[in-house]
Amino acid sequence: xxxxxxxxxxxxxxxxxxxxxxxxxxxxxxxxxxxxxxxxxxxxxxxxxxxxxxxxxxxxxxxxxxxxxxxxxxxxxxxxxxxxxxxxxxxxxxxxxxxxxxxxxxxxxxxxxxxxxxxxxxxxxxxxxxxxxxxxxxxxxxxxxxxxxxxxxxxxxxxxxxxxxxxxxxxxxxxxxxxxxxxxxxxxxxxxxxxxxxxxxxxxxxxxxxxxxxxxxxxxxxxxxxxxxxxxxxxxxxxxxxxxxxxxxxxxxxxxxxxxxxxxxxxxxxxxxxxxxxxxxxxxxxxxxxxxxxxxxxxxxxxxxxxxxxxxxxxxxxxxxxxxxxxxxxxxxxxxxxxxxxxxxxxxxxxxxxxxxxxxxxxxxxxxxxxxxxxxxxxxxxxxxxxxxxxxxxxxxxxxxxxxxxxxxxxxxxxxxxxxxxxxxxxxxxxxxxxxxxxxxxxxxxxxxxxxxxxxxxxxxxxxxxxxxxxxxxxxxxxxxxxxxxxxxxxxxxxxxxxxxxxxxxxxxxxxxxxxxxxxxxxxxxxxxxxx
Amino acid sequence: xxxxxxxxxxxxxxxxxxxxxxxxxxxxxxxxxxxxxxxxxxxxxxxxxxxxxxxxxxxxxxxxxxxxxxxxxxxxxxxxxxxxxxxxxxxxxxxxxxxxxxxxxxxxxxxxxxxxxxxxxxxxxxxxxxxxxxxxxxxxxxxxxxxxxxxxxxxxxxxxxxxxxxxxxxxxxxxxxxxxxxxxxxxxxxxx
Ligand code: SF4
Ligand code: SF4
Numbered sequence: 135x136x137x138x139x140x141x142x143x144x145x146x147x148x149x150x151x152x153x154x155x156x157x158x159x160x161x162x163x164x165x166x167x168x169x170x171x172x173x174x175x176x177x178x179x180x181x182x183x184x185x186x187x188x189x190x191x192x193x194x195x196x197x198x199x200x201x202x203x204x205x206x207x208x209x210x211x212x213x214x215x216x217x218x219x220x221x222x223x224x225x226x227x228x229x230x231x232x233x234x235x236x237x238x239x240x241x242x243x244x245x246x247x248x249x250x251x252x253x254x255x256x257x258x259x260x261x262x263x264x265x266x267x268x269x270x271x272x273x274x275x276x277x278x279x280x281x282x283x284x285x286x287x288x289x290x291x292x293x294x295x296x297x298x299x300x301x302x303x304x305x306x307x308x309x310x311x312x313x314x315x316x317x318x319x320x321x322x323x324x325x326x327x328x329x330x331x332x333x334x335x336x337x338x339x340x341x342x343x344x345x346x347x348x349x350x351x352x353x354x355x356x357x358x359x360x361x362x363x364x365x366x367x368x369x370x371x372x373x374x375x376x377x378x379x380x381x382x383x384x385x386x387x388x389x390x391x392x393x394x395x396x397x398x399x400x401x402x403x404x405x406x407x408x409x410x411x412x413x414x415x416x417x418x419x420x421x422x423x424x425x426x427x428x429x430x431x432x433x434x435x436x437x438x439x440x441x442x443x444x445x446x447x448x449x450x451x452x453x454x455x456x457x458x459x460x461x462x463x464x465x466x467x468x469x470x471x472x473x474x475x476x477x478x479x480x481x482x483x484x485x486x487x488x489x490x491x492x493x494x495x496x497x498x499x500x501x502x503x504x505x506x507x508x509x510x511x512x513x514x515x516x517x518x519x520x521x522x523x524x525x526x527x528x529x530x531x532x533x534x535x536x537x538x539x540x541x542x543x544x545x546x547x548x549x550x551x552x553x554x555x556x557x558x559x560x561x562x563x564x565x566x567x568x569x570x571x572x573x574x575x576x577x578x579x580x581x582x583x584x585x586x587x588x589x590x591x592x593x594x595x596x597x598x599x600x601x602x603x604x605x606x607x608x609x610x611x612x613x614x615x616x617x618x619x620x621x622x623x624x625x626x627x628x629x630x631x632x633x634x635x636x637x638x639x640x641x642x643x644x645x646x647x648x649x650x651x652x653x654x655x656x657x658x659x660x661x662x663x664x665x666x
Numbered sequence: 667x668x669x670x671x672x673x674x675x676x677x678x679x680x681x682x683x684x685x686x687x688x689x690x691x692x693x694x695x696x697x698x699x700x701x702x703x704x705x706x707x708x709x710x711x712x713x714x715x716x717x718x719x720x721x722x723x724x725x726x727x728x729x730x731x732x733x734x735x736x737x738x739x740x741x742x743x744x745x746x747x748x749x750x751x752x753x754x755x756x757x758x759x760x761x762x763x764x765x766x767x768x769x770x771x772x773x774x775x776x777x778x779x780x781x782x783x784x785x786x787x788x789x790x791x792x793x794x795x796x797x798x799x800x801x802x803x804x805x806x807x808x809x810x811x812x813x814x815x816x817x818x819x820x821x822x823x824x825x826x827x828x829x830x831x832x833x834x835x836x837x838x839x840x841x842x843x844x845x846x847x848x849x850x851x852x853x854x855x856x857x858x
Contacts, residue, residue: 243822247727247813248696290830291837302841334693340817347826354830358837490691491713495743500714501809502692587696587706587726 163568165659166607174611178618178651182644185622185629187637203390203446215444221296224432228285235282235346237580242343246582252339253580256573258346259336264562266376271559274385275376278429283346284366287353298411304357309364315463319374320470324515326371327474331481332507339582363414366429377426378468379555381453381548382620386425387435387445394442395420403434403443410437419443423457426464451620454551455627460544466519468547472554472650473518479561479657480514521646522550528642533634545632546643549625553647556617557654560610564662567606571598610658618651694811696726714808716801718743721810730790730815738774738781738797740806748779753799755783760794760811768796790815 205215217223234257242254249255266277278284292299335341356365366373380386389395395418403419406412413419415427419434420442434443458464480486493499494506526543533542572595576582599606625647629640692712705725712719720739728734740749754773759766774781787793793812800806 239823243817247694247817290834302845303837305837305840337693337695344822347822351826351829355833358833491743494713495715498715501712503712504692587698589698 163564163662164603165661166610166655168659170607170611171655171659174615174655175652177615178648181615181619182622182648185626185637185640186644200449200452201388201390201446202448203388204444205390215441218432218435218445219441221436224279225296227280228282231280232282232285232289235286239343239346241580241582242339242341242346244581245339246585247339248582248585248587249337249339250573250588251576251579251582251585253576253582254339254342254346255336256576258342260566260569260573264566266372267379267555267558267562268566270376270379270555271383272385273430274380274383274387274425275373275428275430276385277376278366278373279431281373281429283349283353284363284429286350287357287365290354291357297409298406304361305359306361307359309360309368313364313368315368315461316374316467317463318369319371320463320467322369323371323375323467323470323474324511327477328508328511331478332504332511333502362412362416363429367415367427373429374467375471377428378464378471378551379558380428381424381426381458382451382552382555382624384447384450385445386448386453387419387428387430387432387443388425388448389420390442390444390446392420394440398440400439402437402439406433407437412437423453424459425453426458451552451624454548454624456631458548460541460548460628462540462544465544465547468551468554469519469522470515472522472550473515475554475558475561476518476650476654476657477511477514479557479654479660482657482662483660486510518650521649522547525642525646529634529639532642533636533639537633541632542634545628546625548628549621549643549647550650552617552620552624553650553654556613556620556651557657560613560654560658561662563609563613564606564658567599567601571595571600611655614651614655614658618647621647621651710810712808713743714806715804716742716744717749717806719797719808721795721797721808723810723812728787728812728814730787733784733786735782735784736795736810736812738783738808739779740799740808748776749799749801750776750779751799751801753781753797755781756796756798757785757793757812758796760792771795787814792817 203211204218205211207214238254238257241252245252245254269277288299289295292303329335329341329345333341335345352369353365356369357363368374398420401418402410404413404417411431411433413434414429414431417424417428417434419428430445435445490503490506490510493509494503497505497509499505523543526539526546529542529546530537530539572592579585622644625640625643629635629643634640692710695709696706697709698706706727708723708726710721712721717740720737722737724735724737725732736755738753738755740753741747742749752773752775755771756768757771758768771783771785774783781797791814793814795810795812797808797810798806
């Protein structure tokens with residue numbers, strides 16, 4: 135006789151719940167006060183006026199002329215450079231992050247499903263996801279140097295801890311030409327946003343661990359089949375996002391003396407040495423000002439026989455203003471970034487919820503309303519990206535005669551990048567500061583064994599800000615203003631490059647930049663749901 | 667557009683009333699009622715057709731062999747009026763690659779607006795509890811996931827390890843063959 139799956143119990147009720155109590159309270163963070171937003175908006179309008187008057191952007195300049203190398207730092211500079219020239223420092227950091235990553239996967243798969251009690255969700259979504267974007271501001275693409283799934287993939291495929299792997303451990307195929315662009319990374323980023331906001335992986339330690347495992351499998355597959363690190367260059371949504379943002383920040387891996395690189399015949403940075411891997415993303419770092427695809431892996435720092443490569447500080451946004459090559463796929467990645475970051479905020483509005491409910495009823499959706507969410511996401515992205523397309527069409531009309539659409543689009547898309555970056559940080563800053571209080575307990579009990587869900591009192595305590603609220607508001611409003619300021623500078627430089635000299639031809643893009651910044655600012659004024 | 671008009675527009679834009687708290691539909695949430703000694707509960711809220719429904723599972727982490735209960739509550743989205751007809755609860759195994767027939771747990775009438783259905787599962791696993799009712803001649807079906815016992819983590823890890831091992835093995839074999847072929851070619855070329 136087959137066992138029934140379940141049987142009814144004539145037990146007394148374990149507890150009783152009145153319908154009124156059958157509604158969970160969702161905790162929200164207060165938004166930026168209106169007065170702050172108004173002041174920030176005024177400042178942004180003031181910042182954008184010079185570009186509307188057709189002021190010329192800065193003339194193109196090479197990073198090398200204005201570079202401050204790490205080696206020039208008094209006392210610690212040379213010591214740090216020496217430490218980075220040897221593999222041990224980065225290797226130790228890679229081992230540490232990989233160990234933490236494996237612990238996170240174990241916690242997600244075997245630990246408590248309560249998101250705020252499990253290391254997988256707290257570390258991934260409260261600290262890492264928030265922290266890496268902030269880290270770009272200070273350290274460029276440094277995350278990639280210690281990326282755990284890339285490290286695990288390299289160890290598995292190359293079977294070496296740090297030395298150059300034997301060539302036969304990978305098939306070393308060239309990436310298919312149709313994949314050698316930013317479309318795979320953009321699709322992955324949209325997919326990740328869908329998983330985060332639609333499916334809700336942020337509230338599931340199990341799903342978070344599966345996502346981590348999927349990254350390892352994808353990175354390993356790519357490394358085993360293709361040469362160098364095509365996954366980092368074309369597919370990884372994290373790497374490409376950090377790469378795009380890092381074109382606006384000052385910290386980067388650069389040559390110390392560009393003339394030494396100009397005379398170099400052997401190009402160890404590109405080809406590697408017997409011991410050191412070649413540049414994973416095909417860069418000759420000494421002869422380019424474009425760091426967008428640099429993963430800060432440090433291979434060139436270690437392989438250069440003249441010890442001429444180091445981390446350094448360059449002029450802010452110089453790369454985005456003058457050097458980033460405007461490619462069609464890359465430009466769409468940037469427009470996608472701005473659309474996706476603003477969409478993040480959009481999903482936290484009550485109007486979004488109402489729209490979801492009405493639309494779900496209309497199309498007969500139920501459960502997690504995933505069809506409705508997907509439809510809403512697609513519409514929102516199309517709306518924001520479509521507005522940018524219209525902006526470029528208008529620019530085409532107002533600009534010099536017979537200006538092609540693509541060069542305009544490719545160049546002006548770079549101007550939207552700081553808006554995405556600024557809103558990304560401002561939004562995440564609030565999550566990190568407001569939700570990290572007390573979550574350190576997960577590092578003591580990563581699996582959350584024997585823990586209970588947060589009580590209302592604990593939730594309120596969790597939302598205690600470690601800094602004065604006014605300081606947070608200043609930072610958020612300041613970031614949005616700074617983002618617009620950088621965007622306008624990039625617009626000026628790019629407009630000059632493509633011959634948009636008349637102020638009127640810059641009006642559509644300036645209006646778009648102000649519109650998106652205004653929308654992002656308004657989104658920040660709205661109360662925000664706690665991530666977990 | 668003049669600057670004062672732009673400013674007016676901006677101020678209008680940012681003076682929209684602020685948002686209220688809202689819920690994430692369809693996602694399990696764990697809650698603790700501090701005012702009573704009840705164990706933590708797992709709760710899912712969603713909507714289906716004309717109804718907004720809430721499902722609560724007690725305890726939040728049910729174990730095989732232990733009694734548990736689901737509470738179900740449905741109210742009309744337009745008027746807020748609670749549903750009061752009979753609701754039938756069924757359950758089926760929702761594990762990966764398992765296609766089991768649903769079993770009836772019972773049919774319940776509301777008690778103070780809430781439908782309560784007790785259960786006791788014998789085996790750990792992923793289950794799907796289904797609540798079915800009829801309103802205005804329309805049949806309604808609402809599914810809720812229910813996990814009994816601990817998840818089976820070996821599945822995803824095993825899958826990931828198997829995939830990676832298979833891939834690395836195939837690459838290794840293919841490269842060895844290629845190297846052996848090259849060696850033979852060089853050897854033959856040397857003799858010729
Ligand atoms: S690009 Fe992605 S996979 Fe590569 S190192 Fe950076 S985060 Fe890791
Ligand atoms: S080798 Fe140098 S240029 Fe290439 S990714 Fe690594 S750090 Fe960047």
